[in-house]
Amino acid sequence: MTARPMPTDSIAKVDLLLGQAILLGTDDWNDTTANLHEAMGIALLMAAQHPTGEPVDLPEPNQLSVLGCVEDALREVQNWDLALAADLPDLARLRVLLTDTRRDLLVANASQG
Amino acid sequence: MWDAVRREFTRCHWDAAPPLTLDLMSDWMRTVHSLTALRRAFGPVPPDDPIALLATATMGAARVPDVSPVLAPSLQGVDAALAEAARRVSAGSHVVDRQGEQATLNQVAYELVHWVRVHTPDQRAKAWLQAGETALDSAIHAPAVRSTIGVGLAAWQEALAAVQPLHETAIVRRSVALGHLMLLREAQAMVSEARGRGMLPESYADAVLDNLRGLAGAHHATLRQIDGRQLGASRVDQAVMLKVGVAVRQMTTRDAAETPHARLAGLLRSRFGQAVLVGHLIQQPSARTATEALGRLALEYVANPTLLRSVEPSEGGDGGRPTPRAAAPVREAAPTPPLTEPSIQPGTVLDGAAVQAHCRARDLGVAAASVDPGNPPELVRGIDPSRWPQLVVEGRQAVTDLVASVIPMAYAQTRGLTNAADLRGQMFVELMGAAYRFDPSIIGPERWPMYAWMTVKHTLWRGVDDSGVVRKRIRGPRPTAVSMDQWDPPSTNPGPSDIIEQRDSISLLARAVELLPTALRGPLEESMRGSTTKTIAEDAGYSESTARRRLHEARDLVKAEIAGWEGNPSGYEIVTDPVLDRAQRLFEQSFGPVSAPEPRHRPAR
Numbered sequence: 150m151t152a153r154p155m156p157t158d159s160i161a162k163v164d165l166l167l168g169q170a171i172l173l174g175t176d177d178w179n180d181t182t183a184n185l186h187e188a189m190g191i192a193l194l195m196a197a198q199h200p201t202g203e204p205v206d207l208p209e210p211n212q213l214s215v216l217g218c219v220e221d222a223l224r225e226v227q228n229w230d231l232a233l234a235a236d237l238p239d240l241a242r243l244r245v246l247l248t249d250t251r252r253d254l255l256v257a258n259a260s261q262g
Numbered sequence: 263m264w265d266a267v268r269r270e271f272t273r274c275h276w277d278a279a280p281p282l283t284l285d286l287m288s289d290w291m292r293t294v295h296s297l298t299a300l301r302r303a304f305g306p307v308p309p310d311d312p313i314a315l316l317a318t319a320t321m322g323a324a325r326v327p328d329v330s331p332v333l334a335p336s337l338q339g340v341d342a343a344l345a346e347a348a349r350r351v352s353a354g355s356h357v358v359d360r361q362g363e364q365a366t367l368n369q370v371a372y373e374l375v376h377w378v379r380v381h382t383p384d385q386r387a388k389a390w391l392q393a394g395e396t397a398l399d400s401a402i403h404a405p406a407v408r409s410t411i412g413v414g415l416a417a418w419q420e421a422l423a424a425v426q427p428l429h430e431t432a433i434v435r436r437s438v439a440l441g442h443l444m445l446l447r448e449a450q451a452m453v454s455e456a457r458g459r460g461m462l463p464e465s466y467a468d469a470v471l472d473n474l475r476g477l478a479g480a481h482h483a484t485l486r487q488i489d490g491r492q493l494g495a496s497r498v499d500q501a502v503m504l505k506v507g508v509a510v511r512q513m514t515t516r517d518a519a520e521t522p523h524a525r526l527a528g529l530l531r532s533r534f535g536q537a538v539l540v541g542h543l544i545q546q547p548s549a550r551t552a553t554e555a556l557g558r559l560a561l562e563y564v565a566n567p568t569l570l571r572s573v574e575p576s577e578g579g580d581g582g583r584p585t586p587r588a589a590a591p592v593r594e595a596a597p598t599p600p601l602t603e604p605s606i607q608p609g610t611v612l613d614g615a616a617v618q619a620h621c622r623a624r625d626l627g628v629a630a631a632s633v634d635p636g637n638p639p640e641l642v643r644g645i646d647p648s649r650w651p652q653l654v655v656e657g658r659q660a661v662t663d664l665v666a667s668v669i670p671m672a673y674a675q676t677r678g679l680t681n682a683a684d685l686r687g688q689m690f691v692e693l694m695g696a697a698y699r700f701d702p703s704i705i706g707p708e709r710w711p712m713y714a715w716m717t718v719k720h721t722l723w724r725g726v727d728d729s730g731v732v733r734k735r736i737r738g739p740r741p742t743a744v745s746m747d748q749w750d751p752p753s754t755n756p757g758p759s760d761i762i763e764q765r766d767s768i769s770l771l772a773r774a775v776e777l778l779p780t781a782l783r784g785p786l787e788e789s790m791r792g793s794t795t796k797t798i799a800e801d802a803g804y805s806e807s808t809a810r811r812r813l814h815e816a817r818d819l820v821k822a823e824i825a826g827w828e829g830n831p832s833g834y835e836i837v838t839d840p841v842l843d844r845a846q847r848l849f850e851q852s853f854g855p856v857s858a859p860e861p862r863h864r865p866a867r
Contacts, residue, residue: 186444190510190511194510200503239511
């Protein structure tokens with residue numbers, strides 16, 4: 150069995166995007182924020198376990214919204230090989246959290262008009 | 263035991279011209295080392311133990327940069343007295359009430375750290391020492407059961423101590439700020455819930471919530487100053503980040519069995535994840551007011567734990583409905599017996615004394631789990647039966663820690679192998695067995711890593727098949743059955759040659775038994791006289807499983823000895839694994855068995 154390559158750059162990007170999402174989030178600590186914080190905790194650990202040597206290429210993160218950050222992070226995570234779950238035990242949890250957060254944010258945006 | 267400590271500490275207060283030290287922090291680190299050794303001698307030390315937290319806090323204080331050495335009365339005498347006490351307890355001096363001794367140790371440590379804090383002028387070092395003092399204060403005045411959040415917060419404090427020398431690095435500041443934000447959010451949810459249920463006074467809860475928000479705002483300001491894209495990490499940064507990441511993950515993992523009261527109490531005791539220390543680390547001026555206020559509010563709780571009322575879920579009513587919470591990863595209530603998490607970092611090197619203490623805790627736990635309350639074995643006699651369940655838990659913890667100390671071997675040996683996960687699983691099972699079997703009185707406590715190493719190598723040699731099942735390895739084809747067609751059936755009556763052979767065999771057997779070490783010969787002779795394993799164990803004063811294992815080892819050695827004399831090693835059926843047998847023999851030949859102490863009494867039967 151050959152070892153699967155670890156997407157270290159992508160992990161770093163997810164870490165950065167979720168950090169940005171938390172930064173952009175308001176002080177309104179609700180369920181969505183709770184999920185986002187937990188996802189950030191997972192990404193932080195993944196990034197520490199699988200560091201990248203290169204600076205992360207993320208175009209103008211300041212122009213992203215919270216939803217934009219979460220969607221970009223979800224896209225990254227969904228590109229990862231599912232078989233990486235053996236090496237990233239929180240992979241499934243991260244996918245679930247990001248999916249839930251995105252849905253909650255979409256609902257919140259829709260209700261705001 | 264405590265007289266010498268008390269005398270030496272009194273000298274620090276009253277001696278007109280006490281011996282001085284030029285560096286109080288160095289003295290204090292040595293003292294904490296002795297305190298930790300003494301605590302370890304009482305039994306396994308979980309990461310959220312107040313002495314463990316004191317050690318972490320001291321490490322943090324010692325790592326504060328640019329602190330001038332402090333001239334103060336030396337703690338050398340206290341340190342020596344504590345080290346002597348630790349040595350005596352480790353050497354097996356009779357400790358009647360370990361719980362009581364631990365409580366005394368907490369009191370002594372509390373008084374000492376307070377004294378050191380008062381003598382320390384630097385505010386940052388003071389804050390660290392205050393963290394250790396608060397942990398001991400809580401343990402003394404409001405002892406609480408071990409909680410998942412407590413373990414996570416202990417890891418968080420350790421991570422903060424680790425980042426201390428690198429706290430000006432942007433990547434570390436970012437991680438600390440993000441990690442603490444998660445903790446603040448958790449605290450906010452818990453306090454809101456407690457306020458809604460009437461568990462906390464409204465004014466107190468409101469003050470806490472205000473300051474939590476204030477500190478979160480300060481963290482946001484810190485994060486805005488850091489451009490994440492430009493972050494590079496050295497190897498040292500990465501190691502530190504890993505500590506922070508693990509701690510954050512531990513804190514966000516929820517335990518279904520943990521009550522909101524226990525969780526919130528844990529957060530308050532940690533002074534909301536050592537907010538003051540975080541404030542010093544991230545160096546955000548706007549954080550100062552909030553961190554100090556949170557620290558004060560948490561101390562208010564420590565001084566008066568009745569501030570947080572325990573409310574059953576049914577008492578809440580409509581008004582007390584908990585704030586809806588996000589689906590955090592919930593760990594189901596553990597089955598019985600509960601899985602024990604190691605209280606040490608995997609790969610921690612245990613010295614001989616620590617292994618000895620772990621084995622003793624293990625044996626006590628095994629004895630406590632299997633005893634008949636009416637007729638307890640000597641090992642647990644004199645211990646209050648109400649403490650036996652605790653002994654069982656401590657025994658399991660000790661075994662888990664023994665395994666944790668050597669588990670990296672399993673990872674190192676299986677890296678890159680096919681079926682690595684299955685092999686690791688099997689190695690874990692074998693190591694658990696080894697941790698239960700290991701007898702420091704025969705092999706020597708400092709040889710536990712080598713014993714574990716042989717177990718790992720043996721498991722590796724056997725391997726697992728594609729289904730993860732352990733392979734059965736047999737040294738050669740089994741002897742084929744001999745056809746008796748051409749032979750007359752032998753007579754059942756022994757002939758003269760049979761009688762001579764039998765006498766020779768008995769003589770050989772007796773010689774082989776004589777050659778056994780005392781610790782193995784005794785049980786085997788008793789067994790040959792017809793005593794049961796239980797009786798042997800009771801007579802010798804150890805557990806039944808130990809007796810069973812010694813009998814097993816004795817029989818194997820006798821078998822091997824006789825086979826050697828007859829020049830026919832394969833003349834006997836090898837029941838146990840030949841590689842393990844050989845490894846065990848080589849091991850004992852290389853290091854020589856340590857003669858076990860004679861049993862305290864052995865009545866003739």
